[in-house]
Amino acid sequence: MRYPTLNPAILAEIARHPGATLAGSIYAVAEADRLATAEHLVHASLWIHADVIMDDLTHWGVDLSLVRTLSERGIGPLDVHVIAPELDGLISEICAQKVNRITFPFESCPDLDAVADIARRIRSSGAAAWLAVAPGTDFAEVRPCFETIDGLLVMLIEPGSTGAADPALAARAGQTGPGLPSGVDGGVDAANLGACLSAGASYVVSGRALLSSSSSAAAGSPGSASSTPTGRTPKGR
Template identity: 35%
Template sequence: MTITLAPWHVGYEKHLAGSVYAAAPGLRTQAAEALVAAGIAVHVDVMAPGEGLPVGVTLDELDELAATVPHDMLGVHLVGSADGVRAMLPRIPDVGDLYVPLGTPGIGSARVWAAIWDEVDEASASMVDLTGYDGALLMLLEPGTSGVADPDRLSIATALARRIDVTLDGGVTEHLMPACLSTGASTAVVGRALLLDSPLPEGH
């Protein structure tokens, strides 16, 4: 199998990050290479162990990706409880962007984003304390799950984007992309709708 990018990405490159979690484990480095070649940032979901979450990208895979992807094009989302994420931080390589649960500090020189699920709604988005964060990663779908984005959450993105840089993540598709950008968000993380796998040509 080989990884290709859905044709609709053309014109959106600077507003996309491709989630390699959507690719099969053996194809994740290939997916990252395809994204980088297209000028699209690479997004990596790493799940805290022992918390009942699906198996995300492993730390060994992350090390391989960090050796392949330019530093400023690599972002890592640490999914789990604040304690679980803090325990993983010492194993995270130097990356451009680090997405952590709201209230969790970052490490190194990475731009740090507060990952937000149900901690914030439209009413509280103007008041939530984002001191120390470079941006907010607003989940449109519960972290660690798969499915369709909840477009009703885009109103939260609009409120947050008045204060801070916003990235949207979770179930984003080609058809939802214009609405995502209309909120003022700078970027959307896309996995299954962007990364396509197909059989290798004969002889490969």
């Protein structure tokens, strides 16, 4: 494959914010190119963000076999973002791998105790436990979880949608307090990245906008972990 050229404007903006971490969403490239793209991201000292998505009983997004391959080969740092209506089985499968971070959706947890329990399971596997929050969720509902998680991922588009990012939602990244890191995901590009970082995000996920020359980007594949070409939306709480 021809390696994607990483968007220089995004790299430059990240460089202007010491302490900020950039991850490339490998779901934004064709399936056949994801392993090589992950290796390319690591060579560029970036994180790999891999969306593992399950709708009913069907796996899509980044395949679990690729997560296993990345883990076995020590390719990382790797953040696995689970997007599914039911988390138990997927969390167990991913916890069995050696990954750096597992991000799971608040909307798929029945209550706050479930959030805490999943976070404990993730940490017991050696990974950090991050919680993703969708745009339509009342942020006040999420605040009680801050003491039980390792970080918060603010979604700028609804999981399962392909709409434009709402940069105003990035303000949530600055509302976690000094002890809890936060990030943004969903339609992040060179135009809105600066606002996201200024709002307080220290972790940024970008897909198509970062991987600007990939063959799949030219074909119009999704640009972030939560944007899907199918229009299927995981069920929420």
